[in-house]
Amino acid sequence: MSGAVRIAALPAPEVAARLAAGAAVLLPMGSLETHGPALPMGDYLLAEEIAARIAEAAGAAGLDALVAPAIPFGGEDFFAGVPGSISLPGAVLQAVIEEMADSFLRAGTARRLLMVNGHGGNVAAAEAAARALRRRHGAVVPILHLWRAAGALHAELGGDPATLGHGGDPVASVTLALRPDLCRPEAARPRQPAGAVLGLAPSGFGTVRAAGVEFAVPMEVEEVAPGGVQAADPRGASAAHGARLVARLVAAGVAMLRALREHAP
Template sequence: MTISWQELGDLAWPDIHSRPMVMVPVGSTEQHGPHLPLDTDTVIATAVTIAVADAVSLRTNGQVLVAPAISYGSSGEHESFAGTASIGFEALRFLVVELVRSLSAWCGRVVLVNAHGGNVAAVSAAVRQLRAECHDVAWLPCVTEGGDLHAGRVETSLMLHLSPDTVRLERAVAGDIRPLADILPELKAHGVRAVSPSGVLGDPAGASVGEGQRSLELMVEDAFRRLTHGVADDHGMLAVDRRGTVRVPA
């Protein structure tokens, strides 16, 4: 019988099979401009995780569990905006380490699905440590080709598809549209508000439900390919080359 994905929090302990895969969405609670909700990254991470878990469980006929999301991340660059709730690098790193150690007592592989760029350093550091301790753990990003940096057209489209009632489209404004390399020094030194008073890095104009659905499909395809064909690189991130074949870590 085919066993689909299940939410870990819905189960009682006898419902858990021997050494199932556990996938953990990793998001944030931070400003996403005047028009998107604070939980945007968590919503996206959870949607990608659920879709990938479903695909993996159908392919393997095994139990795949989706754990409750980590909804607080490393978001210090957004701290000057009301609503942002950041736990920072060290707390997030420690949380991931202790969570995976606990899960590993009864599960098989643990896969972290991250949708916030500010979490990368902490998640990578945690996964490197855990892999050195011989835990079966890796992480993957929620990514698409191109797109803007933060609260722009891509994320606005995704949220119009995933959670339309939370999008205040009438408030949407264009922010700083320069590439990350051009704004990174000032962003690191003074935070997002220094380069964009609205908190937007990009332009939400043209966002649509259809574009959001397609972006989600591309994120899920990329994540599924990484999970089924990828190899963990030096940062513990599952990586494949552009053709979908395994990219051997340097």
């Protein structure tokens, strides 16, 4: 994608002029974690790329937008012990998000911000930061939780039920669409049997069932998704499906930027 929307690739006078003229700012974030043997660890790369595509599509629609560098470190959750992963405690991540947003809001250089979040472990910190920013600045900062939104679109857009889950879709297909150079589809493999927590099989990330009722319990990734793969069989992921998901996410992002321009305080 073009560097025309990425703040890091632009000279400061151009950024200042566009912000003064009302450009919105997208704040992408993700993590370094395991997505299994076929996909790269850095899902923040996808968040940054989708944010750039939203900004470019917005520009084509007359809504100028800029993209800040991505926060690459996710909130500490199931992946903290994965070799090569880097995670932050929730309070630290929240503070980083708030300081990032404050850099624009304090100086009055931008009033319209949109977070683009590519990691489930960031949800709590991002939403807490958004609440704090509204109290402090009166700014409403929406958050596009990419994989929550894409997961909800998976079946509608023709996704295979067997590919849905960690180590599979929606991340797998989106990565194949956006960064095929980083994918090793030949290494994809079906889910392996998971272990037990308190003698109970995991029913999801951080949950088990007892007597038909779900309980939250602390877990590590290997207890629920051995090797980083929870999807039944991610080998059906495809770039074509990923492109359909990205198109919907980009359209939604542009619609939110339009709502911010028309209604943000």
